[in-house]
Amino acid sequence: MMKNHNMSLLALMLSGMLAVTACGDGSDGADGAPGAPGANGADGADGQNGLNAGDVVSTVYKAGDVTFTIDPAENTLAGGDALALKFSVTSKNQAGEDKPLTGLDMIAVYSITAMTNTTDDGPAVFWENNAETAAGAHSMYCTLDGTYSSRGQTGEACTLVEDPANPGTYTGTWTYTDTTAPIMNAADDLNAPHRVMIRAYNVTDADGNSVSDKILGSLDYIPATGETGVTTGKDTVADAACKQCHGESATSGNIANISAHGNYQSVENCVFCHNPATQPDEEQAAEGYVFDLPAMIHRIHGGAHLAELAQYGFIQAEEWSEIGYPAPLNECTVCHSEEEGKTTWNDEPTRAACTGCHTNINFATGAGHASFALAQADDSQCASCHSAGGLAPINAHRVGERKELASLVQIDFTGASVAAGTLTVTADVTVNGALSSDLSVLGVAATLMGNVNDDGSVSRWGSRPALTAGTFTETGKLVLTRAVTAEEGSGTIYVGTEATFCVGTDNQAATCDETADLAYGNPVEVVHGSSVFSTAIGVTADTKFFDLDTAAADDEGMPARFAGTDQITVSVAKCEACHNNLDVTKGAGHGVYKFTQCMDCHNNDYAGSYHPNAVFKNADGVAESKGVTPFANRDLVTVVHRYHSGNFDVIEGVHTDADGSVVGFPGVQGDCTACHNGTPLFAADGGLTSGKRSIAVTGGYISPVAESCRSCHNSDSALAHFKSNGATTADAPDSTADLPVESCSTCHGEGKTYGYDKVHVKF
Structure with missing residues (x-):
């Protein structure tokens, strides 16, 4: 900056010297005669006159900042007519203000209809993907040149144009006269609820990095009337239910930590592909796969439980066979709503939904279907036994009974x-x-x-x-x-x-x-x-x-x-949001399911541990020691952190793989808010809010803050870091419980640059 500043001064000085020279060449310095008028400048680009740089954005900070607006009155996205697509999109600028998002060069458009079922097979209402029905595709691309190249395939696309007079407003047209836009289904029911979704591609942040999470926007409406915000009759599981275990994404506000397809973030988005039209082939079905969303979610959450029942004729896909569902599998309302109008999961049983878990049933032969081996060619008789009474799902599964x-x-x-x-x-x-x-x-x-x-x-x-x-x-x-x-x-x-x-x-x-x-x-x-x-x-x-x-x-x-005093920083309600009831973890073996019962063993005064070591699953699927200093305490903080981060001595349930990735924990690693209630963890003296100042271990006492952190951060370098900040660690316990408070809170306390509330956040 200084160099440029000096150059500017030099330019001014030279300009002054030239001016003095001009006045000193013998002339009188009078103004010359006016020159001829110059040619008119080129016209500015249409719609750009007066447009300031801050009026639009071309980059995105996070997916949740983007909002799509689709007006049914300006669109024709259903039926057999010509496609007419128009939408606007905004994103937040650095100040958090919504501004038009300009420069989109590729999108995908999805369309599904909540169709009334006229057959005896399947639910009364089902999702039909219009592109799948009309063109054998899941969606339609729109690009600047009307062609697409994606995942190794190329083909025709609708032509995407941004309105130069209204940045952030786009139209899409289908220019191929010999074909119809893929999402236009001539057999569609225009009086039925529809859902349209737009996905934007090639969007980056200000540093040129691809934005994490998919950028999506959707609309529920009825094409025949243009009515929006309609009830589809199919949304029996809300995103909020999924977030109880999977957490909420800080970048999109939707469901976090679902890795499939890069996370489509919402149940309302998953159904665009995971509907009755998407079926496994014969080989996949034999392996235990199913792709229609209700059955697939049942199968996935059945996880290891179904795999363990193989001797009884149950099947489970290998990909899902190690999932340890954290709630009782029979508690349907952990996910399903009991609200009026959202009870089809209980009122309208189908073979597909049931065999999501009951994989031992062969409805063609009747094998596994009651002691009578009741064969069922379709779903017409399911409600006869299972829509009410003792065999209704809510009663047969004893929902809430425990x-x-x-x-x-x-x-x-x-x-x-x-x-x-x-x-x-x-x-x-x-x-x-x-x-x-x-x-x-x-x-x-x-x-x-x-x-x-x-x-x-x-x-x-x-x-x-x-x-x-x-x-x-x-x-x-x-x-x-x-x-x-x-x-x-x-x-x-x-x-x-x-x-x-x-x-x-x-x-x-x-x-x-x-x-x-x-x-x-x-x-x-x-x-x-x-x-x-x-x-x-x-x-x-x-x-x-x-x-x-x-x-x-x-x-x-x-x-x-x-007992829930201001010394406790975790919430029982948050534990039960995922586990349904803490009885599921220790109720059957110990009869304990409250913190005031857990505390009898899991406290800072009771040494020893049934699970002292940390292992990982190696490439051969065998437990291998991580080689860390054993955990010689039962303290509840340490045990819960260790198990949920995969640093236990078993590889069933939550564990880590050879690359260090955590397998089996459904939430976001490092999201303290998943369990903690918002009470600051550190007291004024730098110790824990709980008042705990030491933890008893086999051989003495250690520092509680460092041992809590070591539950996840158990490398040699982490251990050295704890020691350098005054911690008494498990490899060298002290003989007294009167330990000094380590200086962890100096850097890692609330609000500090490296505070746990900043570095341990949901993603």
Whole structure:
């Protein structure tokens, strides 16, 4: 800049010298006679007069900034008439203002119709892709020269023209007289709801990089009337349901972390291709593939569960066979709406939708379809059995039933007191809706007890009486006792349960017995060396907090931070949004599904770990050690971070591949908002908001912030970074719990340049 500035001064000086010379050549300096008029300048380009550079944009910051506007009155995009395409498109500039997006050179146009089904095969209304029906294609391209080249194919396209008088406004015409525009279907029903989608290609950001996510815009309308915003009758799953697990894209605002086809971002977009017309060939079908969206999503989410049932005749595509669906597979309303008008998933069963999961059924022969082997040539009889009553999907799948049945067995702790070194705990026991002294229905019958420290953390007791070790003073009035030390028997204690029961076919609580007739079956699995029923339900019991320093046995004590205080930074609701209920993770084996139950084992005061190592799946599909320092703690933060990032000692479910990519976690890696509730993670002193200042491990204590970060960032260089910032790490634990606060928050606290709220964001 300085060099240019000096050159400008030099030019001015030379100009001045020339002027002095002209005045000093003997003339009087008078003005010369006017010259002849010059020729008129060339006309400016049409429509560009007065157009400032800031009036339009030609680059895009992110896909969600782009908005398409399609007016049905200016378009003919359905039926057998000549194509007439007109739309406008805007994007946000650097100031966040919407401006016309100029310079598009290629788009694709899709058209589908919500057709009324006149056959006995399929749902009452189905999506028909008009280009597929009319021309055997999924869409139609529009380019500047009327031809396209895409994915190794070339062909005819509509001609795309930007209006020079109205930048950002485009028209498309079909100039080939011997063919019809592909999306124009002469057999189309113009009175039915239609959806049109436009995809823009070759759009870059200001640095010339291709914009991540596809740039899409769509319109729902009825061609015959021009009415927009119509209900299609097919949108029974909202994007919001998908976002519960997959997250929301920060670049488009739509569904994140769906890698197929680069992510078309919305259920409303997927159906343009994934509809009944798109069927697998014979080989693909035999491998377990299906492409119509309802059946395909069922099959994909069936994942590993369907693969594990191969011995019973189920099939699953290899590509989907390792997916671990995080919610109960039978809970249809995790995805489907129960709103009025959106219940076709329950009211209109079809063979295709059902065999998305029930892949062992052969409707041609009837094999696998009930004990009667009921063959079905079409869908005309499906509703006879499955649209209402016990065999309707919502009832046959027992949707929501497990949550309701959990209340069949309830333990309500009513008091706790200490006398002469003995703790006495009282509780009301309810079984099948009435006070009961019969605990024979319990499979696991353990209790959870320990102290609550001044900072809200907990210290579990090594031994606790089982529920079945108590006595009843009267019907339903349980008394438990335990000898306590002076330290244990003072201050606040917590009392809860780790208990399970099973359910009989009469929907009443029943003993977990392999020979019993149980509503959910009798499968047994081994959890930490003990055999448990995988269909057992956790007993309903709130963890209670009692102050033992008062005379009153029912005096409430200080709740642990896990009880939803301002010390806890995660949200149970966010966990359940994806898992449906935390019972799905630990309910059957342990009977626990609340943070106040998890805290008994997963706290910063209880050392050791059942899963100390981190492995990855190598190229041969075998677990191989990552060679990192073992995790010798059970702290809930560490365990949850580790599992969701694939740094566990198993390769089933969530794991990492040889290239370091995370497989099995449905959300966006690094999106803290998926679980955290927005409470700042760091306190004023640089420690954690929870008040946790150390974590007990085998051999001593370590820093909690560094160990939380190491759950994901476990390279040698990361470990060295933690140490250089004052952390006490797992490879060299300290003998005392009184550790200094490491300086992590200096750089990584909220609002800092490298704050976790800036570097850990959704994409």
